[in-house]
Amino acid sequence: MNQPVNSAVVTDSVDEATVADKIRKVFKENGLNPRVTEFDDASYDVDESGKKDFNAVSSERKIVVFGESGRFNRIGAYIVHVCLLTLFLGHFVALQTGFDADVRMIPGDVTDQIQLIEFDLDEKKKFNVQLPFSMICTDIQQKLIDPRGSIDVTNTLDWRTQMKVDDPTYGSTVADISMNKPFNYRGYRFFQAQTIPVGNARNIDLNLIPQSGGAPVSVTIPRMGSTTIADGTKIEYEEFLPDFTFNAEGKPDTRSGEYNNPVAILGVTPPGGERLRVFAFAGNMPENAPISAPKAGYKWKLVDYEKSPFAHVLSIKYDPFSGAFIAWYFGGFGLIGALAFVFFFSHKRAWALIDNRNGRTEIVLGGNTNRNHLGFADRFNKIVRDVEAVV
Numbered sequence: 001m002n003q004p005v006n007s008a009v010v011t012d013s014v015d016e017a018t019v020a021d022k023i024r025k026v027f028k029e030n031g032l033n034p035r036v037t038e039f040d041d042a043s044y045d046v047d048e049s050g051k052k053d054f055n056a057v058s059s060e061r062k063i064v065v066f067g068e069s070g071r072f073n074r075i076g077a078y079i080v081h082v083c084l085l086t087l088f089l090g091h092f093v094a095l096q097t098g099f100d101a102d103v104r105m106i107p108g109d110v111t112d113q114i115q116l117i118e119f120d121l122d123e124k125k126k127f128n129v130q131l132p133f134s135m136i137c138t139d140i141q142q143k144l145i146d147p148r149g150s151i152d153v154t155n156t157l158d159w160r161t162q163m164k165v166d167d168p169t170y171g172s173t174v175a176d177i178s179m180n181k182p183f184n185y186r187g188y189r190f191f192q193a194q195t196i197p198v199g200n201a202r203n204i205d206l207n208l209i210p211q212s213g214g215a216p217v218s219v220t221i222p223r224m225g226s227t228t229i230a231d232g233t234k235i236e237y238e239e240f241l242p243d244f245t246f247n248a249e250g251k252p253d254t255r256s257g258e259y260n261n262p263v264a265i266l267g268v269t270p271p272g273g274e275r276l277r278v279f280a281f282a283g284n285m286p287e288n289a290p291i292s293a294p295k296a297g298y299k300w301k302l303v304d305y306e307k308s309p310f311a312h313v314l315s316i317k318y319d320p321f322s323g324a325f326i327a328w329y330f331g332g333f334g335l336i337g338a339l340a341f342v343f344f345f346s347h348k349r350a351w352a353l354i355d356n357r358n359g360r361t362e363i364v365l366g367g368n369t370n371r372n373h374l375g376f377a378d379r380f381n382k383i384v385r386d387v388e389a390v391v
């Protein structure tokens with residue numbers, strides 16, 4: 001056989017069918033899918049002078065055992081090119097039809113606009129883009145490694161933003177967005193991007209000491225939330241200042257984003273009374289300080305709070321045709337799989353031609369592969385040895 005690797009085995013057995021079946025089993029044991037084919041081999045006769053007689057044709061029945069594995073590896077190169085085209089075209093469609101933007105999420109804020117991000121050479125520009133729906137931020141949370149530590153990135157396990165989408169066409173949807181849990185809606189993909197690292201509080205724990213005596217009252221209020229205690233006093237959580245001070249205009253402010261002198265600013269409405277502004281400090285304030293004086297019949301104390309940043313910033317990828325998704329997951333990962341399929345697997349083929357001559361059976365073996373020729377040569381030699389052992 002005119003194959004890169006070949007060999008011949010001669011046996012005294014004259015039963016070609018039995019020999020073919022034994023070779024078929026050897027091929028199968030060596031990882032090849034065998035197939036036995038019989039055919040008539042026609043040839044011209046030879047005259048007395050040793051020349052071919054083109055007027056005389058003789059035919060001889062022969063058997064070929066063929067085995068192969070990895071036949072689809074031949075189309076591996078085409079799969080690689082399809083994946084490359086998918087990768088390039090997917091990103092091209094995403095760039096032509098989509099955009100990148102961001103939006104700031106502050107609990108209680110409602111918006112129907114996002115800021116489109118465009119790059120002009122080395123300049124980053126932002127433009128407001130109208131959305132076909134509105135978003136209201138209902139909660140932000142920062143899960144800390146050490147709850148008593150800072151809200152720095154190094155002390156953070158995860159960021160979580162909860163928002164409600166009000167869509168005139170599709171109704172309301174509540175989304176919960178965290179680091180490894182983006183939110184997809186109508187071609188918009190929302191990711192956690194960054195925070196506004198000014199200290200705030202997701203929940204506050206208050207201790208109210210009645211001026212008229214009696215047991216203290218403990219309450220917990222979520223950010224932008226409210227509660228009503230037993231005597232009918234309504235308490236609203238308005239604002240949180242992490243490092244309380246008065247600014248140049250004499251108004252409450254924070255001198256930094258750190259939790260140096262935290263205070264919760266409350267709106268308190270006693271039964272039948274007017275709404276009052278109350279400051280609940282975490283630290284000890286002088287008894288004669290007007291800002292910490294008892295109000296609405298209670299001495300107010302900030303006992304504890306769950307740390308969280310002032311706001312989260314969500315990054316938005318608008319991709320109406322899912323071009324980037326198709327490019328990465330079908331093109332990118334498909335390309336990795338196709339390259340592995342091409343380089344780590346091969347199409348291996350082997351033939352065994354069985355020819356009965358002069359009362360003996362000659363088996364001519366040949367084989368080839370499209371890659372890893374040295375490895376296939378070792379396997380082919382093993383096949384030859386196995387055939388010699390069984391025939």
